Amino acid sequence: MALPPNFLDELRARTPLPALIGRKTKVTRSGRQWKACCPFHGEKTPSFYIYDDHFHCFGCGAHGDAIAFVMQAEGASFPEAVERLANEAGLDVPKATPQQAKREAEQRDLHAVLEAAAEAFQRRLRLPEGRAGLDYLLKRGLSEDTIRRFGLGWSGGGRGALAADLKPLGIETRQLVEAGLMREGEGDSPPADLFFNRVMFPIRDRRGRLVSFGGRVLGDGQPKYVNGPETPLFSKRRNLYGIDLARDAAFKQKARVVVAEGYMDVIALHQAGFGGAVAPLGTALTEEQLTELWRMVPEPVLCFDGDGAGTRAAARSAELALPLISTERMLAFVALPAGEDPDSLVKKGGPGAFQALLDSAKPLSGVLFDMLAARHPGATPEARAALKHALEDASAQIADKALGAEYRRLLIDRFYESGRRPREQRAFVPNQGGAWKKGGRAGPPALNLPAPGIDNTQAARERARCLLAITLGHPWLLPEVEEALHQLELPPDSEEAALCAGILGWFSQSETLEAAALQAYLADTAPGPLGWALAPGGAGTRLGAPDAQPAEVSRAWWHFFGFLRGEDALREDFEAAQRDWIAANDAPSQNRMLRLMEALMAQRRGDMDDDDAEPAGAL
Structure with a gap:
């Protein structure tokens, strides 16, 4: 029996690779990765690099995850390697049961159903009925290559159109409901399409498997965007749009991971060269999504609109992240100019305009201070005391005590700095007689006393x-x-x-x-x-x-x-x-x-x- 993917993902997440590989060879930190002399071939200069979820030797080409390392280093079979790692991680290896086998077959079937639906949506985009959707994408500045790369499509306008398209492939309506493409009808009504007259955006997980769709209606229809429902394959809390492409760009191209707000922002940023762009799926950023981001890079950048809603979203994300951050799990923030989103900014100013924003990203500590200062405005003793308490309470939420102490020091230092009175700005200008006066008024005559010397x-x-x-x-x-x-x-x-x-x-x-x-x-x-x-x-x-x-x-x-x-x-x-x-x-x-x-x-x-x-x- 093949093991469930979610079990294997959990096993890999619970197995720190540097510690595992450190049993076979000495590992040392190199930036945000680790390096070592390859345990699989004799070398004196380290060419074996260890990342969050995989290793790679640039000398002999050895590559893989924790399970692959145990198999290669100890000559274990796949089941033996999984068993050893599961025992160390405190996990029980799922046992083969008829029910589990049935669930796995159903999941494989659902992936196949979604892939078939994606092909149908892409075909419809090129038909006369999808012309409005294609025109919309082209007017938004997307190239044909980008449209194909992201698998964008058109759902069709007729009820039951998708079921009719896929029926020759042996795909039943029941499977479409299970995959989140149709919803059960009420009472005696038959199941109905979830997406119709919408531009379709395939949603893939971090391994590139199709798990759901999002759809955008054209015109003024509401809701503007619809995401697929929770299914055995898809969880909005755990997935990020574009994560498969961003993960690849982060590891291979060292791209900066940027969290935007919507599908089109992500696609526009990728087209402009920012291959690390991702977006939540119609919800505020979640703890699970932050964990996914940190698995790619130590400091992702959260990009929010410069309006009130964007400020509130940034505040929610900052509060969510506080208990989770560490010296290797950080956040940076970018606030867009008022009225702009990443898509519009790139169109007006080119990639350089967005890069300039990334280069000036604020750390979490700065955003945290600004957020709490806005909640506790005023210069009265009561307002200042409330702000100081809020800053101390926020620092105390950080689980890493050393980091929490540094946050407290930095925030309190800034608190005292913000309360200092600005120095008087003195401007001296010459009067008509050539003597100097302050603030436009003649000053007292100079006494010409000797200045005290400094020892x-x-x-x-x-x-x-x-x-x-x-x-x-x-x-x-x-x-x-x-x-x-x-x-x-x-x-x-x-x-x-x-x-x-x-x-x-x-x-x-x-x-x-x-x-x-x-x-x-x-x-x-x-x-x-x-x-x-x-x-x-x-x-x-x-x-x-x-x-x-x-x-x-x-x-x-x-x-x-x-x-x-x-x-x-x-x-x-x-x-x-x-x-x-x-x-x-x-x-x-x-x-x-x-x-x-x-x-x-x-x-x-x-x-x-x-x-x-x-x-x-x-x-």
Whole structure:
């Protein structure tokens, strides 16, 4: 007995390929895929690549899924490989029963019925009765090649026309009802066609099998679009229009996967070169559809109209995705210009217009903030507090706790940024006498007082004192910042250099990370520098205190580190941390990379100018 396709799909989904293949050969991450030396032929340079649902060796051509790997690597038969993987995945292999055999035969029959119907619809499109449908497609800008590629057709206008077309093939009305092409009549009425006088769009699953149809009526008839009903082959929640073509483009051409809203948008985008376009089937995006998207790429792009309905759809998708996202399951969003859809945009501006939108896609975090800010407008304390609570609650929905913490930090940072008062814009213009005045009014006469000089050496000492005082109060930071401390260039024989060396020496031998233990050690080994760092009015009064918020402490530490390193050194630090994170792929290296990135971006924005820095006494 052939096993049910849905069982095999579930088995493949529950079997992580990198872990399975890692039993036979060492695998390492390469971008969003994995690579290894091929276990089937001797090689020293990896040419064996592992994707979400298949592997491929560019050396010997070995190719397949999890089941094929077990068969090739262990010499197992297909049933043996399925049995082994099912046991590991906690699945029961379906047993052969007469009922199951009958269901499989019926499903094969339904696929054949749908393929026969597709051929009939395509023939009708070229007949005189389908001329209106063909004209509609051509006027929408579709080429003959695109029409054939997507298998577009015409349903015909007469009731019972499809049944009459397929009767010579031995296809019964009962089968048409089961395939979702006709519906049962009410009472004594015979079954009726579901589609008539409509342009027909075949719907295929991810493996390219025909599972249903959608139909568009011409003119002002309602409903404009009709999708086939739920059948043994078709589930609206699980399928995406165009997924078979998009899956192929994503893997073979590295195409970006884009979720549009309708059939014609998908077809127009494919014709314009965007082979990763798909669309839901008359419903809002579902969890099952998101899972299908992530099986193709780690960051699909959701494309919505720029009107109110599109904004609401984007909000629903963002809320749906939050509990599901991870570092390898992300989302990006594109909002179309008002009054445009992908089809019209490509016609007016060409592929470049849509590509520009994709290049400026917003990440989920940005869409989430905008969505919640729109729900909690206003600048009153109550409105601001409600927004902050909403941002924190949204971050808490993310199952990946490390990622949720980063979302919370980013969203709250933006929350505080949005509440800051804009700086006064000062414009100075010369008056008639050649003197300068502000805002069009003459200012007071210049006093010509000498500007106070800035002692750069003293400023650097104060920054170092801030950073070291924070470290003294929170030595739990040391696993994250140890390497950064080693990189600081402090004046030799200075108090800050001695204190930094003392902290690193304690950390290298300490078994705990307690502030009291660190300060007791330094009181014996470096009492002078310790007293300097913790002197009243220094940096030890707020962020060095035990009750300071950890996120604020970490951010302040890297803020002062950025002061001391400078932009060129920060850029080198960030690039090195990025390489370390790619190699290690762990939370500490990721956090260090993110903090260095923040410091570098702040340096480039000018946020680290002395005018903006907190004075040491404010801590």
